[in-house]
Amino acid sequence: MEGDFMDIFTAIKERRSVRSYKSTPVEKEKLDRIVEAARLAPSACNFQEWRFVLVTDTLKRQALMEAANNQSFVAEAPVVIACCAETDEHRMRCGELCYPIDISIAIDHMTLAAVALGLGTCWIGSFYPEKVRKILNIPESIKVVELLTLGYPADSPQSKNRKPLKEIVFYEEWK
Amino acid sequence: MEGDFMDIFTAIKERRSVRSYKSTPVEKEKLDRIVEAARLAPSACNFQEWRFVLVTDTLKRQALMEAANNQSFVAEAPVVIACCAETDEHRMRCGELCYPIDISIAIDHMTLAAVALGLGTCWIGSFYPEKVRKILNIPESIKVVELLTLGYPADSPQSKNRKPLKEIVFYEEWK
Numbered sequence: 001m002e003g004d005f006m007d008i009f010t011a012i013k014e015r016r017s018v019r020s021y022k023s024t025p026v027e028k029e030k031l032d033r034i035v036e037a038a039r040l041a042p043s044a045c046n047f048q049e050w051r052f053v054l055v056t057d058t059l060k061r062q063a064l065m066e067a068a069n070n071q072s073f074v075a076e077a078p079v080v081i082a083c084c085a086e087t088d089e090h091r092m093r094c095g096e097l098c099y100p101i102d103i104s105i106a107i108d109h110m111t112l113a114a115v116a117l118g119l120g121t122c123w124i125g126s127f128y129p130e131k132v133r134k135i136l137n138i139p140e141s142i143k144v145v146e147l148l149t150l151g152y153p154a155d156s157p158q159s160k161n162r163k164p165l166k167e168i169v170f171y172e173e174w175k
Numbered sequence: 176m177e178g179d180f181m182d183i184f185t186a187i188k189e190r191r192s193v194r195s196y197k198s199t200p201v202e203k204e205k206l207d208r209i210v211e212a213a214r215l216a217p218s219a220c221n222f223q224e225w226r227f228v229l230v231t232d233t234l235k236r237q238a239l240m241e242a243a244n245n246q247s248f249v250a251e252a253p254v255v256i257a258c259c260a261e262t263d264e265h266r267m268r269c270g271e272l273c274y275p276i277d278i279s280i281a282i283d284h285m286t287l288a289a290v291a292l293g294l295g296t297c298w299i300g301s302f303y304p305e306k307v308r309k310i311l312n313i314p315e316s317i318k319v320v321e322l323l324t325l326g327y328p329a330d331s332p333q334s335k336n337r338k339p340l341k342e343i344v345f346y347e348e349w350k
Contacts, residue, residue: 008291011183012212012284035344037187039337041283044300048338053345060347069268092300093244096320100271101300104279108216109187112287116183125219125267125276137348145271162214163223169210170228172235173312 006116014157015111018120021077021151025056030117031079034150037113043102044092050106053082053136060135067131068124068147077122077149082136083107085143103145110148120153181291189332190286193295194248196326200231201254205292209325212288218277219267225281228257228311235310242306243299243322252297252324257311258282260318278320285323295328 035052043049055061056079064082065075074080083106085099092098111121124147132144181189210227218224230236231254239257240250249255258281260274267273286296299322307319 005180005182007180008183008186008287009208009212012215012288015215015217017217032340033184035340037184039340039343040187040190040335042190042192042286042298044298046336048343051343051345051349053347053349055347057347094300094302094304094319094321096275096300098300100275101279101321104276105283108280108283111217112183113187123217123219125269125271125273127269129269137350139349142349144269146269146276160215161221165207165210165214168214168223168226170226172228172230172232174226174228174314174317175312 011112011115015115016157017122018153018155019073019122020153020155021073021120021149022154023078024152025078026119026151030119033117034110034113037109038106041106041109044098047098049085049087049099050103051084051086051142053084053138055080055082055136063135064132064147067135068127071124071126073122074124074147074149077151079150081148081150082132082138082144083146083148084138085145087143099143100145107146107148114150118152119150122149124149186287186290190290191332192297193328193330194297195328195330196248196252196295196324197329198253199327201294201326205294206254208292209285209288212284213281216281216284218280219273222273224260224262224274225278226259226261226317228259228313230255230257230311238310239307239322242310243302246299246301248297249299249322249324252326254325256323256325257307257313257319258321258323259313260320262318274318275320282321282323289325293327294325297324299324
């Protein structure tokens with residue numbers, strides 16, 4: 001199957017935010033591999049607080065688009081994944097909440113797996129959680145952390161704009 | 176170079192928390208590839224708030240071990256990376272802080288790149304940020320989000336213990 005041989009460095013380089021999608025559905029086998037990549041993610045104390053709602057229904061995706069600040073590609077993508085946390089909001093000793101970190105690792109795995117399967121994704125933080133909860137019947141106690149669109153890209157890659165390493169990496173101490 | 180051909184699914188499967196390291200130093204070329212994998216990570220609004228302090232100095236690693244709840248493998252690992260955020264703590268519309276999510280994506284890239292290069296890592300959230308800041312001369316305004324150990328594993332892989340997919344994935348709505 002396509003995707004077994006994309007190396008990790010290529011996947012990292014080629015991953016990009018895809019904001020235009022073909023209407024082609026995503027094959028069930030590919031979806032399964034993508035959520036399996038999420039399932040294998042590490043989490044603080046192995047609590048595995050991540051929960052994913054995979055949405056392909058046209059009316060629901062339309063409603064999610066409206067909940068996501070009317071970003072049209074949210075309805076265009078054949079799959080939207082509501083990335084949630086079932087959590088008591090515990091923190092690590094360093095002071096950070098566990099769930100945003102743990103959900104992000106699992107989502108990152110999905111975005112990289114998607115690239116290897118010829119698919120594109122986009123992280124979406126611009127949405128109203130209460131609206132998403134209502135559309136997808138998600139309990140009040142569950143955090144909706146991110147939405148992720150998924151599908152075959154209809155746009156073209158652009159080069160990544162990133163800071164040079166010397167601005168983000170320091171050796172032995174902060175400089 | 177080793178690592179060009181580890182596919183993404185294998186890297187995700189083989190990544191694990193390594194808590195025992197050989198004293199073998201990590202080659203500069205490998206370190207460069209690992210931080211480059213972090214640099215290519217996406218971030219909210221492309222703000223790129225991640226900052227990484229790479230520590231190989233023996234005395235500093237010993238001090239970091241003490242700051243990390245005396246977890247001995249922190250001093251044992253030939254490299255410890257303090258994963259930081261230079262941030263005004265802005266939030267996405269969904270309510271989540273951007274920096275924990277963005278730093279986590281970059282760290283996840285490093286952990287997967289490391290696997291492909293024959294290296295192991297461990298995410299560490301059990302540490303006192305004020306102590307780490309003092310050891311590495313990190314300004315008060317900078318968040319120390321995670322520590323990451325890096326080196327050649329001295330232990331053996333164990334099987335992953337994860338919830339079955341049906342407990343974490345729902346279709347079309349929460350069930």
